[in-house]
Amino acid sequence: MYPDAISLPLDLGDGLILRRSTAADADRLAAFNVRIHSDNPAEPQHSLDSWTRDLLSGRHPTVSPEDFTVVEEATSGRIVSSLCSIPQIWTYEGIPLKVGRPELVGTDPEFRNRGLVRRQFEVVHAWGQARGESMQAITGIPFYYRQYGYEMGLELGGMHTGYLSSAVKELKEDESEPFPIRPAREQDLEWIASLYQRGSRRYAISAVRDRTTWLFELNGRRPDSANGSKLFVIEDRTGKPVGFFCMPTEPWLGGTIGVCTQVELENGASWQKVAPGLLRFLRQEGESVAAGLKKTCDRVGFSLGTAHPIYDVLKEQLPIERKAYAYYVRVPDLIAFLRSIVPVLEARLEASPAAGFDGELKLGFYRNGLVLKFESGRITSVEAYQPTSWSNADAAFPNQVFLQLLFGYRTLEELRYAFADCWANQPGRLLLEALFPRKPSLVWGIA
Template sequence: MSDTQVTQQTNDITVPQAVGDGLVLRWSTAEDVERIGELAAYVFRQKAEEPPNAHMVAWMRDLGSGRHPLTTVDQGVLVEDTHTGKVVASMWLIPITWSFGGIRFGVGRPEAVATHPEYRRRGLIRALFDAFHARSARAGDLAQAITGIPYFYRQFGYEMALELGGGRFVQFDDIPPLKDGETEAYRLQPATEDDLPFVMELYQREQGRSLVSSDIPEAYWHWTLDGMSVESGEGWTTLLINDLQGAHCGFVLVRHTRWGKTLDVIQMAVTAGTTWSTPMPSVLRALQALAPQVPTGRDRANPSRLLFSFGTAHPAYLVLGDALAPRRDRVYAWYVRIPDLPGFVQHVAPVLEGRLSASPLAGYSGDVHLDFYRDGLHLHFADGRLTTSESWRRPIYSSDLKGAAGFPPLVFLQLLFGRHSRTELEHIFPDVWASDEAGMVLDVLFPPQSSLVLTLD
């Protein structure tokens, strides 16, 4: 059966549907969780001779436990071989909420995407994505996003549009020791449920540093404390930064699992009255002491360094400096899909209008026409307000069109989500261009801005 035939059948599934050769596509039940885990454990291995990946089994059990704060047992979508009873392809939907400059929107996150090697190149993953996209749309999500292997998800309408990971390494040997006779001025202490209001309030303040960030519901903070299994390798440990009097001065989020020689620190924040440089030496020494106690993944190497995975920009980097953290970890990217771009741009219009009002273009009136070569986007502003955001196609005769710019399909998403500036994209892609007026407006509407988007697993 062709990819096209599978896609036509599964755009909006509500009941099991046959996809050929005795294969059935449907949503999961509690009875499927172990079989989905078996498939994921087999597929997510580095080498053919490796044993099944036990971390994936534990993660699938968490997602299908009925206790997970974000997803439910029926949000796995799978293909079952009715001849053998095996799950041969699957993925799991995790509904999340992101913030774009303070404007919230729903995101459908597909994860643990897997096909058994014997069933590949039959269009099964495309069928799963069609079903997932339909369900995500019914839920009102404005976007879908996934962390994943290079290139693959571009096939399904995703663009690597938003920064993911990246940071600074600190070698243990470079961490300054405590001087003789001195006492640590700050200590790290595991957070309890009573501490979560402090952590949540500080995290919400930190969201303002990022263009895009994850909204973390209270139930998920509780889940990270005592819900998710350590065996899954997912999630984080929340550690409070306390002074000698026990006052909370900040927090640090550390991965539940240490992969190899690196302890991954995924978020750090301090209170408004705390200078970043003051607790940092104590925090570094405490993390170094903690690293050998963190459960390890497949590679059980002794720890020798920290990785502050805060993206391209963070106050901690200024404090660490090149002396302590000279080596950078390469930034990767979230894959993002925006099925209704005009609708999304209209949704975040308050952010765009705020940028205009704070710029020399305050009160701007005019049109911007974005040519994506297959389709396009028309934006009309009146007195600094976005009054029109609609699909558009460049006319055949348009040499006198003002306020025009061009981007290859989906590349505009990199500008929208702050990953690259317009001029950077022009250097990367010869077919990105803009008229003088459009370039001026686009530079104000879409400046480059870093994002720290935590994965909620």
């Protein structure tokens, strides 16, 4: 617990006060986030203004106007540091988990290196504990969030693109689009949600989106919000919906790419037949966005993680690959987390060469550890374990490296190659490879 972080407002000394936000902070927080987070100060990203206001509006499906932390000067009221936490539900192979997503983490340059972000993370981590969050996840710059107990351990992004000249096939003069595309409507949302949920089953980790979230995505955000998406429906020539897809409202790479960030089709619909028209639409939308920025759209593509059916269909047209980055993840109680996913672990074990295992798997983390106990392939307990020496375990992982294995981001062999102090004996290797295989994730986090 963090009693000092929960008891807000908190005097931080040096004339600074840490408190919760209110709806009345919208103007100042929006201006602060535009100033701090714009990539180029000479070209302010006004979409950050809209995103901040959306989060503070009271209309957001998971965030209240009190879910920002604010550090301000007591005398002037000037905001000098802030962040927020966005509650949501993700699934681990179908098992729901409460997740907190810290975002918009920033400090005025004049006030950096004073521990202000650390104190705010103590607050949002305490909020997460009170909410029953199993984990927190955040996107961010390299290394930074490791300071607060996070590990880059979950797949984020990944994109395949191609140049217009080679990716987009023109229709002949007498041809019409075989699969017309239109904006999504509210009456489409239940059907879209079902396609999204079915597509999520191919991934280890995905985000749950309920009707309120889909409504907010469709028409609840400000039009230029930094995390907004435009939803579209793909129909056949009879007007029957066969799929949906999303494009971001924020231009990608300066408007040079027309990009799709979600796409799913009905069972039986042909990816090969739908893909050419989808590429033509991405080009059209990309060129429209680029023209508004007085730039040129030169590529189209899909940002769908590392694995998706359309990548296989369009392999030749989309030869430019942008490797996946990573979410920072934090699991405050690893034993509780593992207990919550026992059904998944048992199913994986049953389908592996280690099926029916009896015994223990001791995992050491050098300062502490845990042990999983098995009877006939069933996990009977997950408990704390204190190694008596560094070698008194079946496998060992430094720092937070085990989280990469837990979330399917890296294989055990990859971790052993990258970290000399990551190792496993033969029984440990067999079990870990069965319990924690590498598997792609596509997390469209709530923002």
